[in-house]
Amino acid sequence: MARIVAGVTSSHVPAIGAAIDNHRTSEPYWQRVFEGFERSKEWIAKVKPDVCIVVYNDHASAFSVEMIPTFALGTAAEFPIADEGWGPRPVPVVKGHPQLAAHIAQSVILDEFDLTLCNKMEVDHGLTVPLNLMFGTPKEWPCPVIPLAVNVVMFPPPTGNRCFNLGRAIKKAVESYPEDLKVVVFGTGGMSHQISGQRAGLINSKFDHAFLDNLTRNPQKLVRMDHLEYMREAGAEGVEMVMWLIMRGALEDKVDEVYRFYTVPASNTAVGHIILENRSKGGRKAAARKPAAKSRKSAPKLKRAAARQKIQRIRS
Amino acid sequence: MPAKQMPDKDYDDIPGTYVFDADRSRRGYHLNMFCMSLMKAENRKAFKDDESGYLDRNFPLLTREQREAILKRQYNRLLELGGNIYFTAKLGATDGHAFQHLAAVMTGSTQQDYADMMLRGGRNVDGNRSRTGRDILAKSKSAKPKSAKGKASSKGKKRRG
Numbered sequence: 001m002a003r004i005v006a007g008v009t010s011s012h013v014p015a016i017g018a019a020i021d022n023h024r025t026s027e028p029y030w031q032r033v034f035e036g037f038e039r040s041k042e043w044i045a046k047v048k049p050d051v052c053i054v055v056y057n058d059h060a061s062a063f064s065v066e067m068i069p070t071f072a073l074g075t076a077a078e079f080p081i082a083d084e085g086w087g088p089r090p091v092p093v094v095k096g097h098p099q100l101a102a103h104i105a106q107s108v109i110l111d112e113f114d115l116t117l118c119n120k121m122e123v124d125h126g127l128t129v130p131l132n133l134m135f136g137t138p139k140e141w142p143c144p145v146i147p148l149a150v151n152v153v154m155f156p157p158p159t160g161n162r163c164f165n166l167g168r169a170i171k172k173a174v175e176s177y178p179e180d181l182k183v184v185v186f187g188t189g190g191m192s193h194q195i196s197g198q199r200a201g202l203i204n205s206k207f208d209h210a211f212l213d214n215l216t217r218n219p220q221k222l223v224r225m226d227h228l229e230y231m232r233e234a235g236a237e238g239v240e241m242v243m244w245l246i247m248r249g250a251l252e253d254k255v256d257e258v259y260r261f262y263t264v265p266a267s268n269t270a271v272g273h274i275i276l277e278n279r280s281k282g283g284r285k286a287a288a289r290k291p292a293a294k295s296r297k298s299a300p301k302l303k304r305a306a307a308r309q310k311i312q313r314i315r316s
Numbered sequence: 317m318p319a320k321q322m323p324d325k326d327y328d329d330i331p332g333t334y335v336f337d338a339d340r341s342r343r344g345y346h347l348n349m350f351c352m353s354l355m356k357a358e359n360r361k362a363f364k365d366d367e368s369g370y371l372d373r374n375f376p377l378l379t380r381e382q383r384e385a386i387l388k389r390q391y392n393r394l395l396e397l398g399g400n401i402y403f404t405a406k407l408g409a410t411d412g413h414a415f416q417h418l419a420a421v422m423t424g425s426t427q428q429d430y431a432d433m434m435l436r437g438g439r440n441v442d443g444n445r446s447r448t449g450r451d452i453l454a455k456s457k458s459a460k461p462k463s464a465k466g467k468a469s470s471k472g473k474k475r476r477g
Contacts, residue, residue, distance in 0.1 A: 155337040196401035198332030203438025
């Protein structure tokens with residue numbers, strides 16, 4: 001039986017992709033960002049997922065304003081890299097898992113989530129940057145990927161509640177797939193940022209830290225948050241964090257936070273990254289457990305202070 | 317404007333923000349499709365060679381205001397007229413600008429000042445939540461009492477220095 005073992009959130013800032021493609025990752029500005037994913041690469045190399053489901057949004061690449069599907073699942077055997085206006089990123093073609101994707105589609109549609117299915121779809125930095133952050137720059141991606149594109153470009157995106165419940169339905173679908181597969185779910189985008197209008201450049205670290213805390217321990221609190229609060233507090237484009245709730249919904253209620261990283265800025269954005277493992281079914285332990293994770297039971301304030309210290313350390 | 321028929325949009329209370337909603341998506345359709353056309357190198361060249369001619373030939377349904385905002389590179393105005401930032405960014409890229417150049421233009425600052433602000437941790441949300449102070453009345457737990465209105469405008473001006 002297939003099972004979801006863990007969830008990952010990751011930024012998908014295009015400038016991170018450009019830094020990789022132009023070999024600028026060792027510059028101090030970018031080093032600060034990439035350093036934060038070193039442990040994560042070790043972690044995922046140990047977990048060795050058989051399939052990753054990557055929840056992301058397209059940025060006017062595969063979808064424009066002609067068709068705006070709210071949830072679009074990639075059921076193709078492979079997904080070419082989109083040309084976003086300066087040539088396709090020099091990353092491997094993304095191989096899909098059509099059988100599992102079709103199974104998920106059938107299961108969640110009958111669970112009343114009316115997905116759009118894509119048998120042909122190009123993928124842009126929204127999907128490939130998180131793969132780079134977690135897997136580095138291999139010749140081939142180490143496992144098949146099922147893309148789940150969510151509309152967060154045109155308002156309104158789906159609600160956090162809808163996203164969380166879709167995650168629940170995906171969990172059920174994966175767990176009813178007969179083949180023995182280890183699945184990791186990625187929620188991408190975020191954290192606080194606004195890239196449009198006079199308010200561009202907005203960052204709200206306090207909101208972000210609270211969001212990360214709640215993502216691990218109290219996702220129901222996030223599920224109730226409305227779009228207005230996301231946009232007010234975390235920026236007009238920060239609303240894309242609803243995508244993280246699909247990942248969280250696909251996990252068990254109680255999870256272990258094995259790693260967290262937060263830094264400001266990457267280009268115009270706060271970068272937030274977290275790894276959550278399911279507790280049951282032999283969810284593997286401790287590949288990248290950090291000392292910070294030990295204080296899980298301490299007051300959130302202390303934890304946030306620790307996280308801030310970590311950022312300071314990384315900045316300096 | 318059909319203001320009398322249409323309900324208020326609560327997000328219009330967020331300062332300095334043009335939410336790309338279904339209404340703007342409808343009004344901005346040709347504007348955004350123009351931006352999409354710039355994904356192709358030959359179109360970028362054709363546009364740069366003769367901007368007005370390119371718009372006339374390929375996007376005759378643009379409104380006069382949209383057309384003017386494109387030609388004058390008025391990035392906030394483009395958002396107001398139904399452009400979406402992920403699309404209008406393609407216009408900036410066609411001019412050879414990094415995204416932070418556009419961000420700086422939209423915020424009325426220089427690219428260096430904008431980049432420095434980001435390095436200092438970005439624009440503070442305090443004073444930038446609401447045009448009217450309505451957020452204080454909202455039940456949002458994270459909203460804090462403050463003089464939102466005054467602060468927002470003074471901050472906006474400061475950045476423009």
